[in-house]
Amino acid sequence: MYQAIVSPQESKFVAVRAGQQAAIQLPSAYYGELAEVADSDGVVPDWFGVAARQAWGIELAGRPIHDVLVVRAPSVLSVTYSRASWEINKGCNFSCEHCYLEQRPFAGLPLTDKLRLLDMLRDMGVIWFEITGGEPLIDQDFVPAYKRAHTAGMMVEILTNGSRLYRDDLLETFAVHRPHKITISMYGASPETADALTQTRGAFKSAYRGMVAAAGASLPVEVTLIITKHNVEELGEMRAMVRDLGLSFKEYGSISPTYTGKGSTLATQVPSMVGKSDIFQGCPAGHTSFHVDPHGFATMCKVGRDSPINLISEGPEGLLRLPGIADVQMLRTGGCSGCKISSTCRVCRPMARVYQEAKAPLSHYCQHGMKEET
Structure with missing residues (x-):
């Protein structure tokens, strides 16, 4: 290889x-x-x-x-993009309280269309490619789809809960077709904690088994410690467990509403973690990158899903509309119109709109709300 x-x-x-x-x-x-x-x-x-x-x-x-x-040859298409993310399937074997997907139906394209979609992405120049879900490793077509992307010369990152990483077929696939990165979400340092957050019995056992197997296979793994009210008291233990496996990690505590604007996820938020993100300095989403859902519809990103473009029926030429669609979604409208301190805002406009639709407290996403609480 x-x-x-x-x-x-x-x-x-x-x-x-x-x-x-x-x-x-x-x-x-x-x-x-x-x-x-x-x-x-x-x-x-x-x-x-x-x-x-x-x-x-x-x-x-x-x-x-x-x-x-x-x-790789230069794209001969009129549409070129270097980055893309793909929800191969929204289905998941966990039911996490904090998940930004309101619904997780197990449905998507048949394998022939999955492979056709991947060939389109290759032909338009995508080299940095993220496969996510749901839980991507439970999709029945994950292995052939992953091999197609890898063989095409894509730097593939997989976002997973790790619960299937111990399987021999996956370890063998990744040994031969090495991914650029496997990002594993970690939800606690004990079965009681992780199983409660994921609302799934055995979640901790299977996910930790996957991390151990990935570390043992020397795969390029980074762990994301998901910080919520369920596990914040175990944060030190979570860090120690990951270090003991010789893996790197980062921490994530900015729990958001679902991308459809439902705020039930915010109940898991740790208040002290709010407002810790960097200042938003612009985003090329829709211009140099895009997102594709399980049915082949492309949008500017995972959050800004207005005016989806059907790549299966329209082909790459449909993406000629995407920069304009993205620009409209980035306009500061609604409650953000005329903001005097937008230059130091920490959320993009599509994310701010999701918070607003969820009727979330300003303190979860806006400097005005943070100032009111101090």
């Missing part, structure tokens, strides 16, 4: 390797040389071998290029 990907990315050319943060930016002439070598079934040139050794500590010079590199 290949060791690195060489690809156009918007107006640039990059070489990237799954599981590695370091990337190599290539002048167009160097990318052109690698494309010519790939067309002629040649070997990796010495200059790229030196760059790969410096960036990733691997030896590629002189090896048959098709054995170690995927050299």
Whole structure:
């Protein structure tokens, strides 16, 4: 299986390797040389071998290029995007209280259309690709869909609760087709806590078993500690458990309403975690990235789902409308019109609208509400 990907990315050319943060930016002439070598079934040139050794500590010079590199051609379509996320299925084996999906029906495209969708994304230039759900690893088509994306030369990140990661078929798939990252959500340090938050008996046992298996297989895993009222007292233990497995982690406590504007999830929020996010400094969603739901409808992102575009019926050309749709959703309307301190706001407009539709207290998302409480 290949060791690195060489690809156009918007107006640039990059070489990237799954599981590695370091990337190599290539002048167009160097990318052109690698494309010519790939067309002629040649070997990796010495200059790229030196760059790969410096960036990733691997030896590629002189090896048959098709054995170690995927050299992706520039998109010939009128629509190009470098990033996309995909809900392969909203179905989930957990029923988390804080989930931003109000409903989680187990439904989606048949495998033939899943593969067709992935081919579209490849052809329009998507290289950074996130597969999510629901719980993506319970989808019956996950393995063939994942292999299609990986073989196409995508840097695939999987967002999962980890409960299926111990399965041999998945571990074998990831050993051969290594993902760029597997992000596992962790919901507690004990069965009582995790099972309560996920409203699923055995959730802790299966998720922890998955983390242990992923760590044992040396997969590129990062754990997200989901902080809620159920588990905040176990936060120190959660950190220690992840460290003991040799895994990195980040912490997430900004519980949001569902993307359809229901506020029941906010009951799990830890008040001290509100307002800890960075200042919002703009977002390219809809311009350089987009989201696709289980039925092939594309929107600017997971939250801003207005005016969805059916990629299965319209094809990539439908995305020509997406930048305009995204720009409309980013306008500060409603309660945010004329805000004097919008330059230091911590939420994007689509997310603010979700909070407003949920009739959430201002203190959950707005500086005005935070000031009132101090």
